[in-house]
Amino acid sequence: xxxxxxxxxxxxxxxxxxxxxxxxxxxxxxxxxxxxxxxxxxxxxxxxxxxxxxxxxxxxxxxxxxxxxxxxxxxxxxxxxxxxxxxxxxxxxxxxxxxxxxxxxxxxxxxxxxxxxxxxxxxxxxxxxxxxxxxxxxxxxxxxxxxxxxxxxxxxxxxxxxxxxxxxxxxxxxxxxxxxxxxxxxxxxxxxxxxxxxxxxxxxxxxxxxxxxxxxxxxxxxxxxxxxxxxxxxxxxxxxxxxxxxxxxxxxxxxxxxxxxxxxxxxxxxxxxxxxxxxxxxxxxxxxxxxxxxxxxxxxxxxxxxxxxxxxxxxxxxxxxxxxxxxxxxxxxxxxxxxxxxxxxxxxxxxxxxxxxxxxxxxxxxxxxxxxxxxxxxxxxxxxxxxx
Ligand code: NAI
Numbered sequence: 001x002x003x004x005x006x007x008x009x010x011x012x013x014x015x016x017x018x019x020x021x022x023x024x025x026x027x028x029x030x031x032x033x034x035x036x037x038x039x040x041x042x043x044x045x046x047x048x049x050x051x052x053x054x055x056x057x058x059x060x061x062x063x064x065x066x067x068x069x070x071x072x073x074x075x076x077x078x079x080x081x082x083x084x085x086x087x088x089x090x091x092x093x094x095x096x097x098x099x100x101x102x103x104x105x106x107x108x109x110x111x112x113x114x115x116x117x118x119x120x121x122x123x124x125x126x127x128x129x130x131x132x133x134x135x136x137x138x139x140x141x142x143x144x145x146x147x148x149x150x151x152x153x154x155x156x157x158x159x160x161x162x163x164x165x166x167x168x169x170x171x172x173x174x175x176x177x178x179x180x181x182x183x184x185x186x187x188x189x190x191x192x193x194x195x196x197x198x199x200x201x202x203x204x205x206x207x208x209x210x211x212x213x214x215x216x217x218x219x220x221x222x223x224x225x226x227x228x229x230x231x232x233x234x235x236x237x238x239x240x241x242x243x244x245x246x247x248x249x250x251x252x253x254x255x256x257x258x259x260x261x262x263x264x265x266x267x268x269x270x271x272x273x274x275x276x277x278x279x280x281x282x283x284x285x286x287x288x289x290x291x292x293x294x295x296x297x298x299x300x301x302x303x304x305x306x307x308x309x310x311x312x313x314x315x316x317x318x319x320x321x322x323x324x325x326x327x328x329x330x331x332x333x334x335x336x337x338x339x340x341x342x343x344x345x346x347x348x349x350x351x352x353x354x355x356x357x358x359x360x361x362x363x364x365x366x367x368x369x370x371x372x373x374x375x376x377x378x379x380x381x382x383x384x385x386x387x388x
Contacts, residue, residue, distance in 0.1 A: 002167070003174055004028060005085030008075065010101065012036075015118055016090035017043035018146030021050070023088075024071040025147070026175040031084060033075035035091075040074040047072065050147075082108045086171075088140055090118040098122065099130035106131045114164065116140040120191060121247040124157035124184045134159040138168055141188055142177075143336050150178045151336035153188045178335045180328035186251030189324050189332040191244055193343065195258055196310030198241060201229035202261045204303055210295060212281050217293035218300035219307060224340035229307075230281040234274035238267045238281075256370045257314075308346065309358035313374055315343035316352075319387075320376035326387055344387040352380035 007023040009016045012034035020043070024030045034040050051065040060068075075081055078101075087105055089098060098117065105115055115137045117127050128134035139155030152172045156165045169179035182189045201215050210218070216228020233241045242264045249258040267273075267280065274280030282290060315329050324332070330342020347355055356377050363371035380387070 002085070002171060006031065006083050008033065008081035008084035008087040010034070010078075010081070010087060010089045010105075011091035011118075012039040012043035013090065014144060015142060015146060016088075017046060018144070019088050019090060019118065019142055020072050021047055021068070021147050022142075022175050022177070024068045028071065030072045031075040031081055032072055033078060033081060044069075044072065044074065078104060079108060081105070082110075084109060084113060086114045086116065088116045088118055093119060093121060095122050095126055098127050102127055102137065103130040106133065112136070114138065114168065116168070118142055121187070121244065121251070123186075123251075124155050125159070128157040128159060135161040136164065138164050139184070139188070140168060140172065143190070149336065150176070151190070151332060152177045152179045153190065153332065153336075154179045154181045155184050155188055156181070157184050178331060180324060180332045180335075182324040182328065182332075183322065185321075185323050187244070187248040189318065189329060190336040192248060192323070193311065193314045193318055193329065193333060194337050195245060195248060196307060196314055197225075197337075198229050198233055198264075199245065199258070199261060200307045200310045201303075202263050204306060205230075206261065206263055210299060210303060211291065211293075213291040214293040214295045214299070215303055218295065218303040222300045222304040223308065226338050226340075233264070234280035234282055234284065236274070237276055238264055238273045242268050256368060257372070259370065305358055306362065309355050309362070310371075312343050312347045312355050313359055313377060316347065316377045316380070316387075317374035319344065320374050347377075347380075348386045348388055352377050352385065356381040 004027060007028045008031045009020045010033050012032050016032065020030045020032050032040050032043060048069055051060060051069055054060040055062050055065050081087060089101060091097065091101060102115055117124060117139050118141055119139060120141065124137060124139040128137035131137055134157060137157055138160050139153065141153035141155060143149035143151050154165045154169050165181045169181065172179050180189060186192060204210060204215055205212055212230040216230050219225045219228050242260060245258065245260040249260055252258055271277060272279045275284045278285045318324065318329055319326055326344050330344050333339040334342055356373050359371050359373040
C-alpha cells in the first residue's frame with residue numbers, strides 16, 4: 001500500500017530532518033541516511049526535542065509523539081535503503097554528487113521504487129540522466145520548515161512516467177501537504193515567480209525612492225504581505241537569497257528580468273547576511289532601534305504597484321509558458337511564501353490593462369528589457385480578459 005511504503009530520506013540536514021518528520025507523522029516507516037556520521041544522530045536528537053516541545057504545548061499526545069519518533073530509524077549504509085518504495089534526496093546542492101547518488105540508489109532499489117529529489121535549483125531531468133530508468137525520477141520540492149510549510153512542488157522531468165506526478169501528489173496530500181505540479185524549469189514556481197519581490201524592492205531602494213524600512217512598510221500595509229522584502233531577505237539569509245537569484249538568472253541564460261543586484265552582492269561580501277549574523281539590511285542585535293518608515297503621500301501605493309506589477313507579470317509569463325496551471329500558480333505563492341492572495345487573482349482585481357500600463361511606463365522610463373510585459377498580459381489587456 002502506497003500510504004505505508006517505507007520512505008528513505010537521504011541527507012539529514014535542515015530539509016531531510018523535516019521531511020523525515022513529515023513522512024513519519026503520516027505513518028510511514030522512515031530510514032534516514034547521511035554520509036556525515038553524526039548528522040543522523042543530531043537530526044534524531046533535534047526531532048526528539050521538537051516532539052517534546054509539541055507535547056508540552058498540547059499539540060501532540062505523548063504516545064503519538066513516541067510512535068512518530070519510533071518510526072524514524074537511522075540507516076548505517078545506503079544499502080539499508082534497499083526496501084524503500086520511495087526515497088527523497090535532500091543532500092548538498094551539487095549536480096555531480098546528486099547524479100552519483102541517484103545512480104547508486106537505482107542499483108539498490110526495486111524497479112518500481114520512486115526516486116525523488118528535493119533540489120531547489122537543479123533540473124530534475126539532469127539528475128534523472130544518471131539513471132537507467134529516468135521515468136521513475138521526480139522532483140518533490142518542500143519548503144523550509146518542511147513540517148510547517150504546506151507547499152510541495154511536484155516536478156516531473158522530461159522522461160518522468162506521466163502517471164507519477166499524480167501518484168506523488170496524492171501521496172503528499174495524504175501527508176497534509178498541498179501539491180502543485182510544475183514544469184522542470186529554473187526556480188520551478190515559487191523561486192521564479194517571487195524573484196521581483198526582492199529584486200524590484202532593491203531597485204526601488206537603489207534609485208533612492210525610499211529607504212528599506214519604508215519599502216517594507218509599504219508592502220505590508222498596502223500590499224498585505226506578512227513580511228517586507230528586506231525583513232524577509234534578512235530572515236532567509238542574504239547569501240541564500242543571492243545564490244537563488246543568481247542561479248535562476250544563469251539558468252535563464254542571463255535574462256535581464258532576473259538580474260541579481262550589486263547591493264545584495266555587496267551585502268553578502270561584507271558578511272552582513274541577516275539574522276544569522278546579527279546584521280543584514282537591519283540590525284538584529286538589539287543595539288539600535290528599527291528605523292521608522294518615512295513616506296510622502298502616495299509613495300507607499302506607488303512602490304507597492306511597481307513590485308506587484310513585476311510579480312504579476314512573472315506569474316502571467318509562467319502561465320504563458322505553461323510552467324503550471326493558473327490555479328497551481330496562485331496556490332503556490334499562497335502556500336509556499338504566504339502571499340495574501342494569488343498573483344493571477346490579484347491581476348484580475350484591477351485588470352490586465354492596468355498592470356500592462358504600469359509595466360509599459362517602467363519600460364519606457366528605464367529602457368530596460370527587465371520590464372517587458374508578457375505576451376499573455378498584452379493579450380489579456382487587449383481582450384479585457386480575466387484569469388478566473
Ligand atoms: P543541509 O546542508 O542542511 O543538509 C544536507 C545534508 O546532506 C548534510 O547533513 C550533509 O552531510 C548531507 N550530505 C551531503 N552529501 C551527501 C551524500 N552524498 N549522501 C548523503 N548525505 C549527504 O542542506 P539543506 O538546507 O537541508 O538542503 C538540502 C537540499 O534541499 C538541497 O538540495 C537544497 O537545495 C534543498 N532545499 C533547501 C531548502 C532550504 O531552505 N534549506 C528548501 C528547499 C529545498
